[in-house]
Amino acid sequence: xxxxxxxxxxxxxxxxxxxxxxxxxxxxxxxxxxxxxxxxxxxxxxxxxxxxxxxxxxxxxxxxxxxxxxxxxxxxxxxxxxxxxxxxxxxxxxxxxxxxxxxxxxxxxxxxxxxxxxxxxxxxxxxxxxxxxxxxxxxxxxxxxxxxxxxxxxxxxxxxxxxxxxxxxxxxxxxxxxxxxxxxxxxxxxxxxxxxxxxxxxxxxxxxxxxxxxxxxxxxxxxxxxxxxxxxxxxxxxxxxxxxxxxxxxxxxxxxxxxxxxxxxxxxxxxxxxxxxxxxxxxxxxxxxxxxxxxxxxxxxxxxxxxxxxxxxxxxxxxxxxxxxxxxxxxxxxxxxxxxxxxxxxxxxxxxxxxxxxxxxxxxxxxxxxxxxxxxxxxxxxxxxxxxxxxxxxxxxxxxxxxxxxxxxxxxxxxxxxxxxxxxxxxxxxxxxxxxxxxxxxxxxxxxxxxxxxxxxxxxxxxxxxxxxxxxxxx
Amino acid sequence: xxxxxxxxxxxxxxxxxxxxxxxxxxxxxxxxxxxxxxxxxxxxxxxxxxxxxxxxxxxxxxxxxxxxxxxxxxxxxxxxxxxxxxxxxxxxxxxxxxxxxxxxxxxxxxxxxxxxxxxxxxxxxxxxxxxxxxxxxxxxxxxxxxxxxxxxxxxxxxxxxxxxxxxxxxxxxxxxxxxxxxxxxxxxxxxxxxxxxxxxxxxxxxxxxxxxxxxxxxxxxxxxxxxxxxxxxxxxxxxxxxxxxxxxxxxxxxxxxxxxxxxxxxxxxxxxxxxxxxxxxxxxxxxxxxxxxxxxxxxxxxxxxxxxxxxxxxxxxxxxxxxxxxxxxxxxxxxxxxxxxxxxxxxxxxxxxxxxxxxxxxxxxxxxxxxxxxxxxxxxxxxxxxxxxxxxxxxxxxxxxxxxxxxxxxxxxxxxxxxxxxxxxxxxxxxxxxxxxxxxxxxxxxxxxxxxxxxxxxxxxxxxxxxxxxxxxxxxxxxxxxxxxxxxxxxx
Numbered sequence: 019x020x021x022x023x024x025x026x027x028x029x030x031x032x033x034x035x036x037x038x039x040x041x042x043x044x045x046x047x048x049x050x051x052x053x054x055x056x057x058x059x060x061x062x063x064x065x066x067x068x069x070x071x072x073x074x075x076x077x078x079x080x081x082x083x084x085x086x087x088x089x090x091x092x093x094x095x096x097x098x099x100x101x102x103x104x105x106x107x108x109x110x111x112x113x114x115x116x117x118x119x120x121x122x123x124x125x126x127x128x129x130x131x132x133x134x135x136x137x138x139x140x141x142x143x144x145x146x147x148x149x150x151x152x153x154x155x156x157x158x159x160x161x162x163x164x165x166x167x168x169x170x171x172x173x174x175x176x177x178x179x180x181x182x183x184x185x186x187x188x189x190x191x192x193x194x195x196x197x198x199x200x201x202x203x204x205x206x207x208x209x210x211x212x213x214x215x216x217x218x219x220x221x222x223x224x225x226x227x228x229x230x231x232x233x234x235x236x237x238x239x240x241x242x243x244x245x246x247x248x249x250x251x252x253x254x255x256x257x258x259x260x261x262x263x264x265x266x267x268x269x270x271x272x273x274x275x276x277x278x279x280x281x282x283x284x285x286x287x288x289x290x291x292x293x294x295x296x297x298x299x300x301x302x303x304x305x306x307x308x309x310x311x312x313x314x315x316x317x318x319x320x321x322x323x324x325x326x327x328x329x330x331x332x333x334x335x336x337x338x339x340x341x342x343x344x345x346x347x348x349x350x351x352x353x354x355x356x357x358x359x360x361x362x363x364x365x366x367x368x369x370x371x372x373x374x375x376x377x378x379x380x381x382x383x384x385x386x387x388x389x390x391x392x393x394x395x396x397x398x399x400x401x402x403x404x405x406x407x408x409x410x411x412x413x414x415x416x417x418x419x420x421x422x423x424x425x426x427x428x429x430x431x432x433x434x435x436x437x438x439x440x441x442x443x444x445x446x447x448x449x450x451x452x453x454x455x456x457x458x459x460x461x462x463x464x465x466x467x468x469x470x471x472x473x474x475x476x477x478x479x480x481x482x483x484x485x486x487x488x489x490x491x492x493x
Numbered sequence: 494x495x496x497x498x499x500x501x502x503x504x505x506x507x508x509x510x511x512x513x514x515x516x517x518x519x520x521x522x523x524x525x526x527x528x529x530x531x532x533x534x535x536x537x538x539x540x541x542x543x544x545x546x547x548x549x550x551x552x553x554x555x556x557x558x559x560x561x562x563x564x565x566x567x568x569x570x571x572x573x574x575x576x577x578x579x580x581x582x583x584x585x586x587x588x589x590x591x592x593x594x595x596x597x598x599x600x601x602x603x604x605x606x607x608x609x610x611x612x613x614x615x616x617x618x619x620x621x622x623x624x625x626x627x628x629x630x631x632x633x634x635x636x637x638x639x640x641x642x643x644x645x646x647x648x649x650x651x652x653x654x655x656x657x658x659x660x661x662x663x664x665x666x667x668x669x670x671x672x673x674x675x676x677x678x679x680x681x682x683x684x685x686x687x688x689x690x691x692x693x694x695x696x697x698x699x700x701x702x703x704x705x706x707x708x709x710x711x712x713x714x715x716x717x718x719x720x721x722x723x724x725x726x727x728x729x730x731x732x733x734x735x736x737x738x739x740x741x742x743x744x745x746x747x748x749x750x751x752x753x754x755x756x757x758x759x760x761x762x763x764x765x766x767x768x769x770x771x772x773x774x775x776x777x778x779x780x781x782x783x784x785x786x787x788x789x790x791x792x793x794x795x796x797x798x799x800x801x802x803x804x805x806x807x808x809x810x811x812x813x814x815x816x817x818x819x820x821x822x823x824x825x826x827x828x829x830x831x832x833x834x835x836x837x838x839x840x841x842x843x844x845x846x847x848x849x850x851x852x853x854x855x856x857x858x859x860x861x862x863x864x865x866x867x868x869x870x871x872x873x874x875x876x877x878x879x880x881x882x883x884x885x886x887x888x889x890x891x892x893x894x895x896x897x898x899x900x901x902x903x904x905x906x907x908x909x910x911x912x913x914x915x916x917x918x919x920x921x922x923x924x925x926x927x928x929x930x931x932x933x934x935x936x937x938x939x940x941x942x943x944x945x946x947x948x949x950x951x952x953x954x955x956x957x958x959x960x961x962x963x964x965x966x967x968x969x970x971x972x973x974x975x976x977x978x979x980x981x982x983x984x985x
Binding site (some may be wrong): 107285317383394398401402404405409413416417420421428432433435436439440443446450482483484485486489 | 671
């Protein structure tokens with residue numbers, strides 16, 4: 019049995035519509051059923067993605083295939099999005115009581131169905147985005163992702179922070195979308211094309227003026243900078259991350275960022291030959307590293323800390339982008355997915371009982387040793403301790419930087435890694451040194467526990483054997 | 494296979510303890526079994542004249558980078574393994590009553606030991622580095638949870654220093670890996686040793702500098718030493734024993750294993766810099782040590798100071814000096830472990846380590862006083878103890894480098910200054926001994942009791958080893974010279 023690539027996205031979209039439809043008419047059922055259904059459906063699609071028919075080469079670049087590619091990078095990120103969404107849904111099941119409390123509605127389960135259905139649409143958008151090789155397609159899929167995030171971020175309608183986050187995200191995202199469209203029109207104006215391959219061919223031809231092309235790329239970069247939270251477009255991140263429902267924050271910081279990087283890798287390739295572009299990116303990467311790490315140092319709220327850490331990791335990823343090290347970036351993203359989602363999963367469990375300040379983790383090792391251990395692994399990986407995926411990610415990135423002689427970025431990278439040890443170990447310290455701030459074990463659902471064990475296992479496994487990830491990228 | 498067992502068994506034991514096995518018994522048995530297995534390794538070690546690795550086991554981990562989980566030993570790594578096993582055994586035995594989280598404490602100790610074992614037995618750059626870093630979190634927790642005094646600051650300081658040092662080192666290792674043409678690239682020590690001649694001299698200098706600073710931070714090379722005294726003063730005694738005795742030696746081992754043979758031109762280029770810095774260790778830190786008013790700080794600084802001699806051996810550029818450095822690594826590891834263990838016992842009984850408040854403990858704790866005296870003598874470098882043989886070789890070796898009766902070079906000057914360092918260490922060690930064990934005892938100390946009978950075993954073991962190798966240093970010299978000979982043979 020073979021499957022053509024776009025049918026995966028279509029299947030996910032159909033799944034989302036089905037969940038939404040059934041949810042409307044099923045008042046009596048426990049709404050968590052829909053989350054489990056969605057997870058199961060996405061898992062099926064994930065399995066199906068391994069039976070894809072190889073892309074026919076003769077059709078490449080014509081008709082539909084000038085918008086859409088099914089190269090290994092695209093397939094890989096489809097799987098990436100599916101796994102992320104499944105994990106986020108598992109987290110959402112745990113988080114459902116919190117959401118229910120802050121939604122006005124007659125029935126006790128009002129709103130939960132949409133809460134579980136929307137991530138499926140986001141996933142479809144992420145999957146389209148992974149395959150997009152045309153600026154129009156990039157724009158449309160990006161909007162599909164962003165639209166569902168608008169709703170998800172502001173989902174807890176009675177919670178002022180969530181609403182504030184929603185408004186901030188809406189306005190700034192809309193602004194960045196504006197930049198993107200404007201940039202695309204400039205690119206079209208300069209080259210007369212929107213397909214990435216043809217754009218780069220047009221740019222390489224001698225007749226093209228480089229100044230307007232650079233300006234166009236700058237606009238596109240600004241828009242993508244918002245998505246990946248690179249300095250100076252990171253202002254929205256801490257507030258939105260803190261205000262949004264925690265599973266949505268995890269989704270935002272992993273899914274949205276990964277998609278941004280895939281697009282960045284695809285879009286930048288024709289432009290990186292220009293020296294100005296490289297210098298600009300080095301500047302952005304350096305600024306992101308410094309800002310993210312320094313601002314994370316004094317944080318006392320774990321959600322905010324993770325927000326700044328996500329900015330910091332965007333900096334490391336940008337080092338990889340500057341060095342055109344696609345493999346390093348992809349590996350780092352996978353590591354980032356595992357460790358970030360794991361830390362958010364623990365955060366969801368703990369914050370239900372106490373709160374999401376670092377203080378609330380005090381003495382967690384005595385109350386729930388398993389959760390504390392999961393968090394320890396996440397933090398160790400984020401900081402970059404060997405035998406975790408986070409370390410190997412940094413290893414790949416630094417290797418690429420050494421190969422490209424990016425001395426400035428290497429020096430900044432090493433200083434910021436040291437900063438990282440401080441703020442990640444702050445969490446370890448709270449969990450293991452301090453006296454417990456509350457009594458009793460933290461309840462964790464079976465699904466979450468299973469997901470956490472799987473993520474810990476994956477962090478260690480990929481930290482030693484990166485083969486499955488890097489090989490998946492090769493045709 | 495035994496080698497694999499020696500590396501993985503402590504990890505397995507630590508995990509078992511975390512999962513609820515009886516902490517002390519499991520830890521002690523596993524440390525004992527590891528020590529036994531290491532002795533078996535010594536028996537099985539053939540010691541060929543070319544310094545080749547023996548008992549190699551290798552599993553491919555990453556085809557892409559050609560990373561293998563490869564273990565193997567030559568004389569130098571065997572010596573380090575033996576040191577690790579001995580100090581771990583003593584440290585676990587010395588662990589007294591733990592007020593909270595007993596299991597976690599023992600598990601952390603065993604993780605540090607496993608990290609050291611793995612690093613010393615690895616033949617692959619990646620695992621060599623990774624195993625050492627494995628010890629970072631346990632160290633942070635050991636100082637943070639069970640430490641005393643200013644433990645929070647100390648734990649942060651050591652963690653951030655070591656993390657920074659490690660990442661500088663990582664950068665150096667990546668550059669080392671990339672310095673040879675693409676086809677010759679490998680993480681394997683054996684391949685590296687063959688392909689190292691392809692590294693251009695300029696690159697050698699840069700890489701050596703990175704390795705020097707990376708390893709230097711890990712070994713508390715002046716001026717990056719400030720984390721060490723504070724951390725050792727705050728750490729619980731077994732953690733200080735393991736860290737100062739074993740884990741810290743990783744940096745020295747790395748310089749001997751990688752920097753000297755692979756980057757001879759780089760080593761030559763920066764030798765003068767290294768000598769200036771290590772004189773900072775010997776002279777400056779030596780003076781600082783004399784000024785200390787607390788026993789634990791004094792020991793911490795003294796361990797920083799003695800690193801200077803090992804660095805001097807590494808910088809000496811002669812076979813004798815380099816061999817002396819290796820012997821001194823072992824000797825210092827044993828003596829400092831004993832000193833920290835006894836200081837920990839004194840703190841447990843008296844509640845203080847301020848030299849002024851102590852005194853006359855020799856009458857109350859004759860066994861501890863006797864052992865401390867021996868360890869102090871060893872640490873000073875009195876003949877008959879293993880430190881002496883190491884220091885003598887280091888100083889002779891350094892003096893001989895470019896020796897010219899007409900004119901002294903930096904090597905001869907460094908030797909002379911180093912000799913003054915011996916005098917300084919006599920001053921602070923003997924003063925501390927007098928202040929703690931001699932003189933009149935304070936009122937508050939009258940209830941102090943001597944060590945438990947059971948502790949005679951680890952003390953006896955460590956003392957016996959120091960004395961044995963003080964009289965028969967050839968055992969180790971024979972073990973490590975084949976390795977070092979290849980370094981100096983390649984040079985000519």
